[in-house]
Amino acid sequence: MARGRKGKAVSGWLVVDKPAGVTSTSVVGKVRWALDAQKAGHAGTLDPAATGVLAIALGEATKTVPFITDAVKCYRFRIRFGAATTTDDAEGDVIDSRDGRPSDAQIETALEAFRGDIMQVPPQFSAVKVDGERAYDIAREGEAMELAARPLWVERLELLGRPDADHADLEMVCGKGGYVRSIARDLGRALGCLGHVAWLRREWSGPFHADAGISLDEIERMARTPDLEARLLPVEAGLQDLPQVQATDQGAVRLRNGNPGQVIGNLPYGTECWASHQGRAVAVGRYMGGELHPSRVFAI
Template identity: 65%
Template sequence: MARRRKGRDISGWLVVDKPAGLTSADVVNKVRRAFDARKAGHAGTLDPAATGVLAIAFGEATKTVPYVTDAMKAYRFTVRLGAETNTDDAEGEVVRTSDLRPDDAAIKAAISAFIGEIEQVPPAFSAVKIDGERAYKRAREGEELTLASRPLWVEELLLTGRPSEDLVELELTCGKGGYVRAIARDLGRALGCLGHVETLRRLWSGPFDAEEDGVSLARIEEAGDPEALDALLLPLEDGLFDLPEARCPAESVGRLKNGNPAPVIGTGLEYGEECWASHDGRAIAVGRWKGGDLHPSRVFHT
């Protein structure tokens, strides 16, 4: 018989305003200990030097992580022109330099090539797997890596400021799997001046916003007792923001929770469309709408 994991059986989302200097895993571990949570995970890694939205799911909310991970995200970042590093950010070693400094008009013109469906090669120092091993582990050992490009949807890339000749401020809105460091690297190459990320902040991720929802680690530490901590949580249903909702009659609740198809009440749904069913405002299951029945793929026990 498997041993039961220790900790409180809580469910919901916590939006941490991640500080610089910690890995995403460090933050999850700190938060899990503070809440004494049995189960926790995050939706989208941030580099250690980055700040901003790190959405952490507890308990049954971890079943909604894929929907937040797949969602659009927005970043504000600063690119330092004139130098390329081996990590594509300020943490790495400078490998090439340039004295060229393009003006704002040239930067805006170059940005247009980075909007829409683009191909992006991830940084060598990234969590991409090569033959089952993380790329960053090989890169740290000095191996020269050639990573395959990946498609990325860029909704928006804006020049928002120019603090100095060497610094450019940008805001990016993109889909799943985007590397801001790669945007900085490739933009620098396109301009002929080279570049790397100096500062990076995730402004929002799916339904979660740093300014409206973000909670600092200091505030979590100050909360202390479980009741005060739990008051910081957002409902697990927030993770289903991008799916249509159907209503689950009382007589269907048991069947869905047991993983069986059951009638639900939906409006405007197409056959085979993914949706979630609620009863009294609580998520019961996610599944496919088929002729008035929901065929569950995920069920929630809260």
């Protein structure tokens, strides 16, 4: 006889304002425990030293995680000029240093090369897989790797200010797969002074914003209470960047059974979208001539 999952069938999103010093995985575990939830995951890892929005998906919301992972994100960060580190942030050991410091004008000019469609090499300490192993596991053994450059869309990268000659504060809005540590490393190299991330905060990710997030202290205080469940956003919150169509009564029945169902909408043929019925998400799929052909079906 199959053993059932422990916990409750909780579904929805909890937006956490992650503090520095904890891993994204540990935050997921804390949230799952606090809500006694059967299933939980996060939409986009934050480094342990980073802070900001970490969107936790519970239950049926885990089916919408790819749409948040792929969403545009906003980061604010500080670069420390003059030193390169093993991890490209302040957690690593310094491996090289330079005396020169860039002017504001030099930084502004150099930033041009980091906007739009760029190619970016991930940090040595990253979750990229190399021959089946995580890069950070190989890096911890002291082995250097040749990581392949990956495409990244940078919608905006702006200099916000200079606290002093050694530092610069920046804001970046980018697509999926962006490494702020790589931006700091490569900008420092381009300026001839080297650099690494001093601190990093993710301000928003798709529809989720850090200023609306809950702290870990609040999660612990409200654990296993209706107050914490009241902070959950609906599953549909993870679908806001997709077009929406309305399922007919009969179409909703067919979609819930995993079959193409009739929907009301006016989208180009083949558009990825989601269908709702009576205010709840039914399925995600492709719009094909008045029907939705589902790829994900929600049990809510």
